[in-house]
Every structure is written in structure tokens, then in C-alpha cells.
Amino acid sequence: MSRQLAVCSGKGGVGKTFTSINLANALRDLGNEVLIIDADMGLANAQLMLGVTPARTIADYIFNDVALEEVIIRVDRNLMLLPGSSGDANLVNLPLSALSDISYEITRLFPNAYIVFDIAAGISEQNMHLLQLCDTRLVIFVDEPTSIADSYGVLKLLHRGGHLNQTFLVPNRVPGGASGKKMYDKMSHLCMSFLGEAPRFIGEIHEDETVKTSIRNRKPLSITFPNSTAWYNMQEIARNIVTHHTDGATARF
Template structure:
């Protein structure tokens, strides 16, 4: 992906490219990616999601969008990549990877030349978010290497931590200088989330000599289940929910834009909802 890096360098305002990754499935990676994109759009940013979670691609499901022509279709038919982008789905643009990302390694020289030229479509955005598949392949690692940063999605379970560290180790071996941020999802409290991050941080510093940063956490919130059933991003379904407020804190870390202050009643209702869900 060195060529992609050079392509971005040619633009005056290159997009920020972020790979959303996880060591295992079922940690809510796609949901975090989608709602981060929605939050960025609400801040006035132009955002593209590239769905590379092959076999488990569900960005379109969470956004209640139909599947369109894929990135692979464009390359094989020599159709401009921009023509495969779904525009304005909840304000976000979507580009589907295709049925098999590893087809990239089977590209002819002409295929790859066309593909790299067409990547210029990415330069019209402020943020390009790559929803990577769980686990690592040689091809997915190449995409991650081309990004500005990787966001690792963890949950407090030991299996998520173990698989997340193994994934980080593979990425670090390929791209030792790639910045790594951690979002802890489905945490019962800020304390639990911080403990989860600290365990990952100690492992990375001790065994990989790598520093990582804590981006924030998202609570285990019933709003998410309601949003998935309704096929609406939780940030749109309930902006006053605890998880939406926490997402705004992550967006502040990402963009530097301060979150709106929560009023007393919003904080009170959030606390009552959490207590009710535990009963």
C-alpha cells in the first residue's frame, strides 16, 4: 500500500484513514465503525466506510441499505470506483469490498494499475473508515498498513483480550510504526474498561515495546439492541442514551471537537436506564 500512501500525499487535504479491527468476531466492531462514521457526519465531516469484512459484511444491514456494486466488480469490469459508492446512507457513503478480498492477490498487473488509480475516489473525503474482517490475512494487513491508524475494538472478556493482542502482534510485525488506538466495547463501567485497556497496554509495552492509546469506551447499553433491530444507528435512535454520549467522548478524542454538555435530566435518565437494565 506504499502507492496508496503516495497517492494521499498528493492531495492538499488528504483524508484520515482508520482501520477498525478486532481479534475475534462478535465484539461489535462494525457497530462501532458505523456509529463513529455517523458521529463524524454530524460534525460536518465527509465520511466513507469501506466494508472489507468479507463473509460477515453487515454495514449495509446496520444502515438498512441495499447491497450495490462492489469494489471487485468495478475492477473486473473497469467501471469507475466512484460508481460503486453508495451515497448518503444516513449521511455516510459506503463502498463494499466484494465477495473475496483475497482476490486482490490474484489481480493482474493491469487490474492493480486500474485499482490504484481508482483509489483517488478516497481523496474527496475527510475520513475513510475501513471495517476490517475479524482476524488477519496477508491482504487485510496490507490495507491496514496503508492506513493512518488502527482502532482495535475489545470487550472485557479474556478471549477478546487474547485474540486482540495476537492480532496486534501480527500488525506490529508488519507495521511497527502504525499508531494503535483501543476502544473497549460493552463495558459495565469506566473502571472495567480502563482495566481492560491497561492489561492490553502492559502486554504491548512488555512484549512488543509498543505504546497504545485509550480512545474511550462504550457501555453495555440496551439502546444498541433496539437500534440493530430497527436497522438504525444507535447514535440516531437515541442521542441522549449513555452510549451515544460516550461515543461523543471518543469523537472528541478523534477530532478535538468538545462534546455537548449533558444536562442534569439526561444524566439522571441515563443512570436510571443502566440500573433498570441490571435488574
């Protein structure tokens, strides 16, 4: 069966799309078929980080009756992208039912794939609906007050909807010598104090200068810097995700 994995953040600029792209590559390298969905409705940029120029976007499927198979592009072996659109107000105001239809159609077309949703930052109604449609959620955050506060806002809404159990925190840009687990522990304590439950820890991504170069080159770390710390971190998170789905929801990291 397909696995729908949401990658989100409370605020922008914390490495969400970069994580989505590289995590998808790491999942592919583990032998999985992977589809990335650029679900940042209206401000899509996953294609930029992948170095591809799509002829069509998700807007063509929704508004122009173009088949999904004609919109999805093959980026690499077993790695595909459903491109988003940028600057389209109609996508920003898309009904929630349309998002549900997209999710259903994708799982029908890719019954055995990992489907990675790169979701826009923030707690819009669209974002929260997509998060609730997915089996597993990763919340990317950095050790800054605004990121922590906004991430907590996402977690609080997931808690209200009963979806915190299958939600994981991923500390990003962890300084050299520091522990991402300690960053997670602070967030976990905050959630336990006010929500009575906490998301899980599934891995961390360390500060790595190769990340900026990889983004400028519009290629994933697996191609540009396969021996980098950040790529090792992505591989570890991917392995933990697969283990979680293999062992069931009781697995804890």
C-alpha cells in the same frame, strides 16, 4: 488531506462493524465528509446495519470494471458507503496490490474525507495489509480471554511492522460502573511486557441495551437513541480522533 481509519478486531462478534458505522456517523456530525468501506471481503454486512440495499458492490469495481463513483452510495448527508460483497470467494483471495489500488483510488476521489475501513476480524494477510495502509487503527476488544488473546495477536503483528504507534484500543461492552481505561491498562501492560511498546487509549464504549435495538432496527444510534450512553461514547471517540489528527501524532489520550 484524507484520513484513512481502520476499525478491526482480533475476533468476530465484539462490535467492530457496529462501531465502524456509528463512529462514521459521529465523525460526520462533526462536519466531516465520511466514506465507509466495507472491507470484510467476502462477508460484508455494513449495509445491513445502515438499512440500505446497494445495487452494486466492490466486486463490481474490481471484476466488472464499474467505476467506483457508480458503486458508492450516499447513505445520508456527507455519509457514503462503498458496499462489500458476501459469499464471493474471489474477494477473499484478492491480491494485496488490488487492495492498494482501491486505497489509492479512494483517496484520489475523496481528498478531504474521513475514510473508515470496516476490516474483517483476524490476522489474515489481507487484513494486515489494509491495516498498514491506514493512517490510524482502532482495535475493538471486550473483556474476555479470547478477545484479549486475539487482539494481542493483531497488536503483535502491527508492532513487527512498525505500526503500533498510530494504533488505539477501544474497550467495548464495558459493564456499568466499570472502567474501560482499566481494561486498556491490562492490555497496555501486556504489550509493554512483551513488545516494549503499547497502543494508545482513545475512548471506551459501555454496555448499553439500546445497541441491540439499534442493530435490529438497522439504523445508527444517532437516529434511534441519540441520548444513549453508547452514542455519547461514540461521539467522544470521534472527537478524540479529530483532535489526534489536528494536533498531530504526538497527541495522547
